[in-house]
Amino acid sequence: MNKIMVVGGKRLFGEVKIGGSKNAALPVLFAGILTGESCVFENLPRIGDVLLALEILRDLGARIRFLHGGDVVVDYSTVRPVLPPRQLTEAIRGSVYLLGSMLGRFGKAMLAGAGGCDFGSRPIDQHLRGFGLLGAREEREADVLHLFLPQGECLRGTRIALAMPSVGASANLLMAASVAVGMTVIENAAMEPHVLSLVAFLREAGARIDMGRGRRISVLGKERLHGCRFRVIPDMIEAGTYLFAGMATGGEVRLLEVDPSHLGAVLEVLREMGAEIRVGNEDILLKAPERYRNVSVRTGPYPAFPTDLHPQLAALFCIGGRAKGRGEIRETVWQQRFRYTEELVRMGARVGIEEDRATFLPAMLSGTAVRSPDLRGGAALLLAALAASGRSEITNAATVGRGYEHLEQKLRGLGAEVRIFG
Numbered sequence: 001m002n003k004i005m006v007v008g009g010k011r012l013f014g015e016v017k018i019g020g021s022k023n024a025a026l027p028v029l030f031a032g033i034l035t036g037e038s039c040v041f042e043n044l045p046r047i048g049d050v051l052l053a054l055e056i057l058r059d060l061g062a063r064i065r066f067l068h069g070g071d072v073v074v075d076y077s078t079v080r081p082v083l084p085p086r087q088l089t090e091a092i093r094g095s096v097y098l099l100g101s102m103l104g105r106f107g108k109a110m111l112a113g114a115g116g117c118d119f120g121s122r123p124i125d126q127h128l129r130g131f132g133l134l135g136a137r138e139e140r141e142a143d144v145l146h147l148f149l150p151q152g153e154c155l156r157g158t159r160i161a162l163a164m165p166s167v168g169a170s171a172n173l174l175m176a177a178s179v180a181v182g183m184t185v186i187e188n189a190a191m192e193p194h195v196l197s198l199v200a201f202l203r204e205a206g207a208r209i210d211m212g213r214g215r216r217i218s219v220l221g222k223e224r225l226h227g228c229r230f231r232v233i234p235d236m237i238e239a240g241t242y243l244f245a246g247m248a249t250g251g252e253v254r255l256l257e258v259d260p261s262h263l264g265a266v267l268e269v270l271r272e273m274g275a276e277i278r279v280g281n282e283d284i285l286l287k288a289p290e291r292y293r294n295v296s297v298r299t300g301p302y303p304a305f306p307t308d309l310h311p312q313l314a315a316l317f318c319i320g321g322r323a324k325g326r327g328e329i330r331e332t333v334w335q336q337r338f339r340y341t342e343e344l345v346r347m348g349a350r351v352g353i354e355e356d357r358a359t360f361l362p363a364m365l366s367g368t369a370v371r372s373p374d375l376r377g378g379a380a381l382l383l384a385a386l387a388a389s390g391r392s393e394i395t396n397a398a399t400v401g402r403g404y405e406h407l408e409q410k411l412r413g414l415g416a417e418v419r420i421f422g
């Protein structure tokens with residue numbers, strides 16, 4: 001996926017099926033290593049990051065089979081504790097989950113760089129502090145990180161209070177704690193649906209995990225986990241992006257196979273902006289108003305408005321002829337998530353940025369050539385292009401393919417004039 005061409009101005013109407021969640025698929029795929037057996041994954045999205053994760057697992061020795069019905073079987077019995085290829089692990093942030101899963105299974109883990117979207121620094125100090133409290137030691141050889149247990153030692157349950165509710169640290173420590181000796185209590189854990197889905201996967205594999213009050217998770221370690229079957233939850237960020245696409249074009253979009261309970265803060269913002277929303281058990285219907293009100297939103301850890309929908313919401317705020325008034329986003333998770341705004345400005349957007357806050361005023365957007373800076377930034381450019389007059393060309397589109405499955409097919413199914421090359 002190199003380039004996305006869009007002719008803007010078409011209202012989107014119709015139904016779109018939401019795929020499996022990227023950020024839920026990555027931790028469970030790597031957590032499967034802990035089982036040392038086969039796991040069957042249903043609803044695994046065929047997107048760039050997931051395919052890379054499978055390639056990493058294959059390189060470590062896992063045997064992977066794609067079944068006719070769409071399920072994927074991963075046999076982890078043949079995984080070896082070796083250094084996975086840098087060019088693969090550097091490409092996705094999710095490769096950091098190899099630390100918890102390999103440490104738990106083999107008592108050692110190695111990783112050279114972990115990539116994903118570039119939002120400035122993406123530290124893993126909370127992961128490492130937690131592994132240290134569980135008994136692991138850490139060494140670095142150039143930029144290769146080694147985690148290991150001292151001779152004759154094992155992971156031992158303990159209390160770990162995270163400095164912030166980090167998704168990655170919570171997931172990594174849940175994996176290691178599941179096979180530690182004794183009880184681990186993780187305080188200030190992330191509660192994103194994809195973290196809870198990892199808890200469900202680990203329980204399915206035999207782990208004993210209790211969700212306490214607040215942000216506390218207790219894990220009573222078990223010597224062995226076992227293989228299991230697991231269905232990946234729907235992608236709340238993909239879902240939000242299609243709701244926003246309906247809004248951006250004054251259309252009417254029904255999402256199918258979605259979990260509305262994951263989208264509370266997003267639906268609240270859309271309603272405040274004037275959208276009519278009807279929620280079923282597994283579907284959401286959005287009817288966009290002709291004009292909507294811009295609002296003020298603060299991103300934050302779940303259940304707050306998700307940072308991974310910030311750029312897409314910003315695109316809505318910029319669309320002249322639909323948006324009214326001043327929109328504001330305060331980004332509290334990734335301070336450097338504003339790179340997409342430079343490209344929106346090339347389409348005519350009016351944006352002001354001050355520290356962690358961006359403000360937007362509606363302006364008539366015109367299609368042009370823009371470059372996707374990262375996954376969600378690229379999705380924002382796509383939404384702007386769908387609403388802009390004329391033709392847009394989005395390059396570096398592989399960044400978008402990392403997280404959106406069957407993008408061309410889904411958008412065309414809704415009536416968009418879009419073509420994806422490469």
Ligand code: EPU
Pocket residue numbers: 022023026093094117121122123124125126127128164165166167168169190307308333334335375376403
């Ligand atoms: N942080 C630290 N130290 C740590 C860990 C995190 O300071 O050890 C900070 C980060 O710098 C950031 C904040 O804590 O400011 C939150 O980071 P978190 O660990 O929650 O993020 P992550 O696990 O690296 C996942 C998603 C991101 C999503 C964030 C926040 C995956 C593979 N990635 O990243 O998804 O933005 O949680 O919800 O699950 C995306 O899908 O576009 C994406 C970037």
